[in-house]
Structures are given as structure tokens and as C-alpha cells.
Amino acid sequence: MESLTLTDVEQKYYSDLFVYCDTDNTKKVASNGKVLDLFRAAQLPSEVVLQITELCGATRLGHFGRSQFYIALKLIAVAQSGLPLRVESLNSVKDLPLPRFVVAKNEQEARHTAMYPDLENQGPYQGVIPRPPGRGQVKKVSAHEVIQPCPDTTSPVVSPHQSPPTSPHAWRKHKRQASGGNVERPPVVVAGAVWTPFREVQSGTHSTLQTVSSLFQRIVSICYFPLNVSLCSNEIQRQSSSGYDDPWKITDEQRQYYINQFKTIQPDLNGFIPGSAAKEFFTKSKLPILELSHIWELSDFDKDGALTLDEFCAAFHLVVARKNGYDLPEKLPESLMPKLIDLDDSAEVPDQAPDVGYSGSPVEVTPNKSPMPSLNQTWPDLNQGNEDTAIVHPVPIRMTPSKIHMQEMELKRTGSDHTHPTSPLMAKPPELSEETKLATSMKFVTANSGDGYSSSDSYTSDQDPITSVVTRQRSNSGTSPEGLKVAAAPPPPPPRPNASHSRSSSLDMNRNFAAHPTGPQQSGVVACPPAIPPRPLPTQTSGPHSGHRSDEGLAAHSTTSPQQIPEQPNFADFSQFQAFAASDQPSDDGEKHPESLPAKGSIMAPPPKPVRRRLKSEDELQDEALPPKSNVIATVLATLPSIPRSVGKDKKAIQASIRRNKETNTVLARLNSELQQQLKDLLEERISLEVQLEQRTSP
Amino acid sequence: MAVCIAVIAKENYPLYIRSVPIQNELKFHYTVHTSLDVVEEKISAVGKAMADQRELYLGLLYPTEDYKVYGCVTNSKVKFVIVADSSNTSLRDNEIRSMFRKLHNSFTDVMCNPFYNPGDTIQSKAFDSMVSAMMVQAS
Numbered sequence: 040m041e042s043l044t045l046t047d048v049e050q051k052y053y054s055d056l057f058v059y060c061d062t063d064n065t066k067k068v069a070s071n072g073k074v075l076d077l078f079r080a081a082q083l084p085s086e087v088v089l090q091i092t093e094l095c096g097a098t099r100l101g102h103f104g105r106s107q108f109y110i111a112l113k114l115i116a117v118a119q120s121g122l123p124l125r126v127e128s129l130n131s132v133k134d135l136p137l138p139r140f141v142v143a144k145n146e147q148e149a150r151h152t153a154m155y156p157d158l159e160n161q162g163p164y165q166g167v168i169p170r171p172p173g174r175g176q177v178k179k180v181s182a183h184e185v186i187q188p189c190p191d192t193t194s195p196v197v198s199p200h201q202s203p204p205t206s207p208h209a210w211r212k213h214k215r216q217a218s219g220g221n222v223e224r225p226p227v228v229v230a231g232a233v234w235t236p237f238r239e240v241q242s243g244t245h246s247t248l249q250t251v252s253s254l255f256q257r258i259v260s261i262c263y264f265p266l267n268v269s270l271c272s273n274e275i276q277r278q279s280s281s282g283y284d285d286p287w288k289i290t291d292e293q294r295q296y297y298i299n300q301f302k303t304i305q306p307d308l309n310g311f312i313p314g315s316a317a318k319e320f321f322t323k324s325k326l327p328i329l330e331l332s333h334i335w336e337l338s339d340f341d342k343d344g345a346l347t348l349d350e351f352c353a354a355f356h357l358v359v360a361r362k363n364g365y366d367l368p369e370k371l372p373e374s375l376m377p378k379l380i381d382l383d384d385s386a387e388v389p390d391q392a393p394d395v396g397y398s399g400s401p402v403e404v405t406p407n408k409s410p411m412p413s414l415n416q417t418w419p420d421l422n423q424g425n426e427d428t429a430i431v432h433p434v435p436i437r438m439t440p441s442k443i444h445m446q447e448m449e450l451k452r453t454g455s456d457h458t459h460p461t462s463p464l465m466a467k468p469p470e471l472s473e474e475t476k477l478a479t480s481m482k483f484v485t486a487n488s489g490d491g492y493s494s495s496d497s498y499t500s501d502q503d504p505i506t507s508v509v510t511r512q513r514s515n516s517g518t519s520p521e522g523l524k525v526a527a528a529p530p531p532p533p534p535r536p537n538a539s540h541s542r543s544s545s546l547d548m549n550r551n552f553a554a555h556p557t558g559p560q561q562s563g564v565v566a567c568p569p570a571i572p573p574r575p576l577p578t579q580t581s582g583p584h585s586g587h588r589s590d591e592g593l594a595a596h597s598t599t600s601p602q603q604i605p606e607q608p609n610f611a612d613f614s615q616f617q618a619f620a621a622s623d624q625p626s627d628d629g630e631k632h633p634e635s636l637p638a639k640g641s642i643m644a645p646p647p648k649p650v651r652r653r654l655k656s657e658d659e660l661q662d663e664a665l666p667p668k669s670n671v672i673a674t675v676l677a678t679l680p681s682i683p684r685s686v687g688k689d690k691k692a693i694q695a696s697i698r699r700n701k702e703t704n705t706v707l708a709r710l711n712s713e714l715q716q717q718l719k720d721l722l723e724e725r726i727s728l729e730v731q732l733e734q735r736t737s738p
Numbered sequence: 739m740a741v742c743i744a745v746i747a748k749e750n751y752p753l754y755i756r757s758v759p760i761q762n763e764l765k766f767h768y769t770v771h772t773s774l775d776v777v778e779e780k781i782s783a784v785g786k787a788m789a790d791q792r793e794l795y796l797g798l799l800y801p802t803e804d805y806k807v808y809g810c811v812t813n814s815k816v817k818f819v820i821v822a823d824s825s826n827t828s829l830r831d832n833e834i835r836s837m838f839r840k841l842h843n844s845f846t847d848v849m850c851n852p853f854y855n856p857g858d859t860i861q862s863k864a865f866d867s868m869v870s871a872m873m874v875q876a877s
Contacts, residue, residue, distance in 0.1 A: 314852030329861060332853035336864050344850040369863070704830065 053109045081115045091115060287372035289356050297352040311345035317354070324358050330367065334358060337371045349377030740837065741805060742766035742821035743869050745845060745860065748814060750774055754860040757821070758873045770819050773799050773807045777817050780809070795835055810838040818842065837872055844868045 056077065078088045095110035117123075289297070298308065304320060305312045312320075321331050338354035339346060346354060353375035361367055742757035757766040776799040796809040801824065810818045818841050820834065844865045848854055851862070 314850070318852035328853050332851050332861070333863060335851045335853055336847070336862060339850070342847050342850055344852070700832075704832075 049113070053112050056112060057105055057108050078111070078115065081119065083115065083118050087118050091118065287356065287360070287368075288374045289352060293356065293359075294352055297355045298348065300355065301348055301351050308348050311343075311347055312351055314344045314346075317346050317351070321354065321358060324362060326358060326361060330361060331358075333367055334361070337367065338375070340371070340377045347377060353377065740820045740822050740872055742770065742819075743841070743872065744770045744819045744821075745841070746770070746774065746817040746819065747857065748816060753816075753858075754865070754869075756866075756869055756873070766821055769802075769805075769807060769821055773809060773819055774817070776800055776807075777809045777811060777819070781811055781815075795838060797831070797834075808834050808838075810842070812842065812845075816845070818845075840868060840872065 059077075075088075078091065079085075081088075083091075091111050091114040094114055095107040300320075301308065301312065304316050317335075318331075321334070322328075324331075326334075334354055334357045338350045338357060340350055340353075341347075353371065356375060357367060741759065742755070744755040745753045747753050752770070755767060755770060757763050777796060780796050780799075794811055794813070796811060799807040799809045799819075801807075803824070805824050806822050808820045808822065810820075812818075818838055820837060820841075822834070844862075845860075848860050848862045848865050849856065854860075854862070
């Protein structure tokens with residue numbers, strides 16, 4: 040072979056390439072496969088490549104030694120600059136640009152985690168070579184975002200040999216675009232720049248995109264899906280040219296496959312796969328149950344326990360990714376969000392895939408508006424199909440699917456439990472991306488059955504960014520789901536506490552007595568002290584016991600506690616005590632019965648459950664004794680039952696109800712504090728009474 | 739805010755229990771366990787017409803000097819117990835109710851998951867994140 044003189048740059052470049060090709064790490068010999076791939080990446084006609092290999096002597100040797108490799112590279116450079124291939128040209132041509140290799144993607148993946156850091160170093164060069172700058176930008180951004188799903192540690196398993204036949208075509212197309220710009224670049228820059236796409240190949244971003252698809256191929260072969268491999272690789276090329284490096288994007292082929300699988304379980308594409316069937320299906324993938332559970336949580340978007348077609352595809356995609364070592368995301372990626380507008384016919388699904396990409400990738404292109412121009416181009420396609428899509432694509436793209444989804448959900452499953460769709464949506468907002476946050480807040484509106492308080496605030500705050508398109512649709516959806524909601528999601532709890540509140544004079548009393556239901560001693564203690572004193576009281580009323588006045592007062596105070604202060608007449612109403620005494624200690628109050636019977640006797644009819652009866656009696660006593668106060672409270676509390684039902688109304692009603700609630704709250708809080716004070720007094724009295732009792736009984 | 743939240747199954751074993759001050763966790767476990775007695779009292783208190791009389795939200799189960807224990811039971815006898823700190827502003831009834839509602843909703847989400855077998859401990863991340871949001875932020 041002729042001696043080869045290389046410049047320093049060339050030397051370095053060639054040695055790097057050699058190292059790259061020399062995967063077996065035998066210094067001299069490079070494997071044929073890699074070299075062939077590399078040469079193909081140079082985008083020369085295959086006969087030229089053959090010629091080069093022959094010239095450099097590899098054909099003779101049967102392998103590429105280092106010198107052969109270098110010669111081959113130099114010849115490639117020669118060929119790329121358009122010069123005829125001749126051995127003499129190796130040394131004669133001056134200022135030869137370095138051979139350019141447009142990297143074929145998934146052939147050269149795997150094992151390049153080591154090269155990963157290089158990508159970071161050479162980041163600025165990214166946009167230089169064959170990619171349009173926009174894509175370089177995209178790559179840069181998506182690299183950081185995509186690093187999440189692509190674990191550096193677990194190298195993605197790739198089938199390097201599956202798609203080489205198809206790769207050169209796409210690459211050639213790319214190459215031609217960029218080659219014009221490359222030639223005039225100074226060699227140094229070219230060196231760095233050319234090297235970067237090489238490295239970039241092994242970067243996480245693009246490769247994950249391809250890997251998921253290529254891994255899909257593998258999973259196809261290994262697991263339970265038969266799939267045409269070359270078909271998938273075509274998909275990969277199409278993906279690469281689409282410009283969106285979303286690793287979670289589902290290709291058309293994959294989607295079609297998922298749809299076929301869906302059909303095996305559920306022939307109707309608009310139908311649902313029930314949870315049990317889905318469980319069996321995904322258990323076949325042999326993932327641990329915990330992960331399957333997490334996948335389910337992510338993919339069951341509407342939390343209905345069943346999977347629609349989109350949800351199923353998302354779940355399947357996540358299973359595929361997980362099987363190949365990708366960590367599951369914390370929340371559902373954009374591109375996997377169910378697109379609920381396009382389920383009307385399966386023919387539209389391929390159309391929707393690019394839309395999925397568009398709607399799914401605004402995270403990569405920072406403002407939402409920027410995909411708009413590209414969306415415009417696809418509109419003619421979409422408008423032929425579902426006319427909902429024409430509505431969807433304007434700015435609030437995420438609003439409409441959820442509303443139409445809400446409509447679909449409601450209309451399709453009128454018999455199912457409506458509380459499920461509503462409630463998880465209320466719980467889910469922190470998990471959804473911010474694009475869907477508006478959607479969920481809208482869901483709050485329509486799906487709000489019982490929780491008028493908290494969600495109404497979020498509803499009002501999110502109202503503003505909504506456009507007129509959305510409001511129009513909101514009005515559409517507002518009626519049907521609401522009607523169904525209100526009908527189907529009865530709020531049982533609110534009426535009951537109101538009822539009990541209205542019965543008792545205050546929350547405190549209710550709680551107090553509720554807290555001691557089965558402690559007859561406790562409630563008895565509360566009530567007994569009033570009972571005990573009356574016995575000695577009448578006997579001592581004749582006696583000049585000075586302390587009894589206070590006893591009476593205390594006793595009366597304790598029974599008619601809250602209203603003691605305003606209602607002086609009750610002060611001396613011992614019949615109440617005797618009523619209690621009669622209920623608690625019938626044996627002791629024989630002489631009291633004649634006095635106790637009037638009016639209260641009916642109340643004190645032998646109660647089957649003394650505890651509860653006592654509660655009731657005290658309630659009723661308080662009700663009777665507290666007409667003024669209880670009226671106020673009752674009116675306030677009477678408004679409470681109406682409040683949950685006002686949920687379905689518009690914002691003003693909700694705000695009005697909020698105001699009313701707040702007023703009620705302040706009133707009740709005030710009452711609460713007063714009652715607390717009285718409770719303290721009561722306890723003191725009780726203690727003093729007990730002391731006196733001890734004094735009496737001890738001697 | 740709550741310092742401890744527990745979900746207890748029908749057979750009175752915990753499906754999920756989590757407290758914020760990690761060092762004192764055992765104390766909260768004990769509190770929740772003893773509160774189950776009160777819950778049992780309340781739900782068995784009704785002698786007459788069973789279903790409609792019984793209140794799902796049980797309210798304050800019992801107060802101690804440090805904290806208050808609130809309870810809520812579902813129709814399937816799954817109990818939710820919230821232990822709230824008394825020292826900070828006393829939580830209003832409404833807030834407690836809304837906390838229980840959120841708990842209940844997340845619990846139904848977990849139940850809807852076909853991969854969750856009723857009776858397993860709840861390991862759902864969504865449920866965990868919801869509970870963390872309700873726990874005391876300060877400690």
C-alpha cells in the first residue's frame with residue numbers, strides 16, 4: 040500500500056473512527072460489519088464503497104487493519120469531494136475535507152453510554168451538520184427532557200442488524216440537504232462537527248426515539264407480537280424525519296398493532312376493555328404487579344376501571360418501554376394522553392398519529408403557538424375527517440378533548456357509577472401536566488357533584504384563560520354532564536349533619552353528646568349532677584342551707600346551659616331536673632313524679648336507649664328553651680342543605696353560597712366559643728358539686 | 739394539617755398508614771389502633787334503621803391534649819382515620835370533611851385498578867402523593 044500522510048486532524052479523526060469501529064478492541068482489526076455501516080453512512084454509491092475497500096486492500100486481507108481503515112477513510116473523503124478514486128490521489132490531493140458520515144441511527148446505538156458525555160461537550164456543534172437548526176434546537180431541548188425516560192445505566196437493547204438495508208435511503212436524503220453547507224466549512228470545524236453527529240447518534244434523545252421503536256421490534260419477536268421488522272424500521276425513518284423527538288410517541292405501525300390487539304379483546308373500537316380482561320392481558324407481559332399497577336394508574340385517564348382504545352395504546356406502549364428497561368414516568372407523557380376526539384373511526388387513527396405528535400410535543404417547542412403553523416398544514420387532512428378536530432386544533436387544544444370526553448363518558452356510560460369520573464379528576468390535578476390543568480378544572484365544573492366548596496375556587500380562577508371556542512363547548516358539555524351528574528351523584532352526607540344541626544342548637548352540643556354515646560357514665564355524669572341535687576334540694580329548700588341557692592342555680596344552669604343566661608324563667612324550672620332524674624333514677628324520684636310529669640313526661644317516656652333519649656331530650660329541651668337563638672341558628676342551618684345543590688349552577692351562585700357558608704361559619708364559630716365558655720363553667724360546677732357530694736356522703 | 743393518616747380495612751388491619759413525624763410513628767400507630775374502638779362504637783350505635791341513620795363521617799372521635807382524631811367510614815366498612823395536630827389552628831369541620839372526601843376518592847381510584855387486590859397494602863404512588871399533600875408541611 041502506498042504510504043499515507045495524514046494531517047493531524049485527519050489522524051485524530053481517523054483514529055477515533057477506528058476506535059469506534061474496533062468494537063472488539065483488537066487494535067488492528069476492525070470488524071467488517073461496523074465498517075460497512077460506516078461506509079454506508081458516508082452515503083456513497085455501493086460500488087464506490089466496494090471499490091474503496093478493494094483499493095485499501097481489505098478485500099485482500101479479509102479485514103480492515105488500521106492502515107487499511109485509514110486509507111479507506113481517505114478514499115471516502117476523496118470520493119465525497121467528487122474526485123475520482125485512485126490510489127495516487129491519496130497523497131496528492133491537498134486540503135481534502137474529512138470524510139463525512141451521516142450517522143445511521145439505530146444501527147450504531149447501544150454501548151454508547153460512554154460516548155454520552157461527549158455529546159454534552161460538543162453540544163454547540165449539534166446544529167451544524169446534517170440537521171436543520173430547528174431540529175438541532177429540538178434535539179438539545181429534548182435531550183434534557185428525554186433523559187428522564189432513557190436511563191443511562193441500562194443501555195437499551197438494540198438490534199443493530201435489523202434495519203441497515205433501509206437506512207441509507209433516508210440518510211441519503213438528509214445528506215444531500217446538508218452537503219451543500221458542509222463543503223465550504225473549514226476542516227477543523229467539520230472535524231468537530233462531523234464527529235458530533237456521530238456521537239449524537241448514541242445520545243439519548245434520538246436513540247430513545249428509535250430505540251423504543253426498535254425495541255418494539257425486539258419485543259415483537261421475543262414476546263407475543265409478531266411484527267414485520269422492516270416495516271418497523273421504515274417507521275423509524277419516518278419518525279426521524281418528523282422532527283419531533285418524543286421518545287414516548289407511538290408510531291403508526293405500533294399504533295396499528297395496538298389496535299389489532301385491542302380488537303382481539305374488544306371488537307368494538309369505541310368500546311372499553313374491562314379491567315379484568317386488561318389485567319389478564321398485561322399480566323402476560325410478565326412485569327411485576329406493582330409496575331403493572333402503576334402503568335394502569337397512568338394510562339387509565341378517566342379512572343373508570345376500563346380502557347378505551349387510546350388508554351389501551353398508552354398502556355401497551357408503557358409496557359413495551361418498561362420491558363426494555365425504561366423507567367416509568369411519574370405522570371403520563373403528553374403523547375400518550377388519550378386523544379379522545381378521534382375514536383370515531385379507525386381510519387382516522389393514522390391521520391391522528393401526526394396530530395398526536397403535534398399535540399404531544401409542545402413541551403419541546405416552547406410556546407404553544409409554534410406548532411400552529413405546522414398544524415395548519417395538516418388541517419386540510421383533518422378537516423376531511425372528524426370535524427371535531429377542526430375545533431380541537433386551535434389554541435385550547437387540551438380543553439376540548441376533555442370536554443368531549445366528558446360528554447362521551449357521560450353519554451356512553453349512563454349506567455355506570457358517575458362518582459368515579461368525577462372524584463378522581465378532583466384528586467388528580469397535581470399530577471396532570473399544566474396543559475391539561477385547564478381541562479381538569481373544566482372537569483371540575485361539570486363533574487362537581489358534592490364538592491362545591493374547594494373546587495369552585497379552582498373553577499373560578501381558571502375561567503379566565505379559556506377562549507370563546509372553549510366556552511362555547513363548555514356550555515354544550517355543561518348541560519348534559521351536569522344534568523347527569525346531579526342526578527346520578529347524590530350527596531348523602533350533607534343533609535344529615537344539617538338535620539342533626541338543626542335539631543341541636545349547635546355543633547358543639549351534638550359533638551359533645553356524640554362523643555359520649557356509649558359512656559352512660561359520662562353523659563350520666565353530665566346529667567346526673569343536675570339529677571342528684573334536686574333530690575336534696577326539695578328537702579333542703581325548707582332548710583336554711585345557703586349553698587342550695589347556688590346549687591339550684593348551678594343545676595338549672597347545667598341543664599339549660601346555653602340558654603341559661605338569657606332565659607331566666609328556666610332558672611327555677613326544676614321539672615326539667617326531675618325529668619332527668621326520672622329517666623336516670625326512677626327509684627329515687629318517686630316523690631318527684633307528680634311534679635315532673637307536666638309537659639316533660641311525654642318526653643321522658645321510658646326510653647329504650649337511655650343514652651340516645653337523653654340526647655334527644657336535651658336537644659328538645661334546648662330547642663324549647665331557646666326559641667330565639669335556635670331560630671337564628673335554624674335559619675342559618677336550613678340554608679346549608681341547599682348549598683350542595685347549588686353546585687350545578689353558575690359561578691355567581693357558587694360564590695354566593697360560599698359567602699353564605701362563610702357567614703354561617705362565623706356565626707357558628709362565635710356560638711362555638713360561647714358554648715366552650717359555658718362548658719368550662721359547667722365543668723367547674725360539676726367539680727364543685729362532686730366535692731360537695733363527697734362532703735355529704737363521707738361523714 | 740394532619741400528622742397521621744390511616745386507611746383501615748374492614749377486618750381492622752391497616753391498608754395504609756403514614757405519619758409525618760417519622761420518629762414518633764409508633765405512637766400514632768397506637769393512637770389509630772385505639773381509635774378503632776371508638777369507630778366501632780359509633781358505627782354500631784344505631785339500633786334501629788341501619789343504613790340511613792348511620793353517618794359516614796364520624797367526626798371527632800376523641801381529643802387528647804396534643805391532637806385530635808377524626809374518623810370516617812365507608813359503606814364497605816373501610817375506615818379512614820386522620821390524626822390532626824391540635825396545636826395549630828383548629829381545623830374546621832369542613833376541611834376535615836374535604837380531606838376525607840379526597841381520601842375516599844383516591845381510595846376508589848386505587849380500588850379501580852384491576853391490579854390491586856383488595857386487602858393488599860396500598861402502594862399506589864398517586865395515593866401516596868395525595869396523602870403527602872395533606873400532611874403537615876412544616877414538619
